[in-house]
Amino acid sequence: MYKRRNSMKNAKLVNKSHPTQQTAISIGDRTTIGGQDLLIIGGPCAVESLEQMETVARHLAHAPVQMLRGGVFKPRTSPYSFQGMGDAGLTILSGVRQRYGIPVVTEVMSMNQIESIVAHTDLLQVGSRNMQNFDLLKALGEAGKPVLLKRGLAATLEEFVFAAEYILSHGNPDVILCERGIRSFDSFTRNILDLGAVVALKQITHLPVMVDPSHAAGKRELVAGLARAAVAAGADGLIIECHPEPEQSVSDARQALSLPEMVELVQSLGPVAAAVGRRVRGVEPVRELSAA
DSSP states (O other), X not given: OOOOOGGXXXXXXXXXXXXXXXXXXXXXXXEEESSSEXXXXXXXXXXXXXXHHHHHHHHHTTTTOSEEXXXXXXXXXXXXXXXXXXXXXXXXXHHHHHHHTOOEEEEOOSGGGHHHHHHHOSEEEEOGGGTTOHHHHHHHTTSSSOEEEEOOXXXXXXXXXXXXXXXXXXXXXXXXXXXXXXXXXXXXXXXXXXXXXXXXXXXXXXXXXXXOHHHHHOSHHHHHHHHHHHHHHTOSEEEEEEESSGGGOSSOGGGOEEHHHHHHHHHHHHHHHHHTTOEETTSOOOOOOOOO
């Protein structure tokens, strides 16, 4: 068993109270995470148009993907890069959500965005850059919607756990942790996917743990392998970038899968999930071979 540092024991709400404690979180009316079924979230890095999001929703409904992602407020390294469509993007997300009956998630960057995002989405994402924006975390504790908290690009597990504790301690028990890769000396991949952290977090906390292989890899040809490895390591779900025309994506084009690649990836998760006692809802389980 992973030995916690003494200071991490102070994260009393996030830590497990007993070894088998596992929280399942409801997202909208029909989606949950933390049980036997894996939660698969797919979609583009950024909402670019209504036509784009309609195309994504039509394709991913048959993948099957249980939630749709799309950024409308974008934290970018350069102030000259595309910053997102803002409220117009929220309107697009909300419309697609209603027409296709699929829950949606988008990133919240500041406290003054919370009210409008809560009104249009089902899950609020805190990006890596804001993991220790403590005022934002406190406000999300009072938002009344589940939160997807991404690990900071150089955050220790202790810092990650206490960031979640901020949200829980302000009244919101519905927090999903997301490992999205940490910065490394190796520049071959965008980040290093820390699957050891996934295993450790499943032992330390009762909260669901997701993995974002897209931001970890930064290269689309590596995403499927990392996604399958994450499921094998015990992740409760995946959030993956895909786009109708990946090379034309306004942000993170290099790591985005095409929609057919996304469908193929989801279908490939079935045998891996079954091997570790999990399911991908809508993917046929592998039939056992009959005895000779």
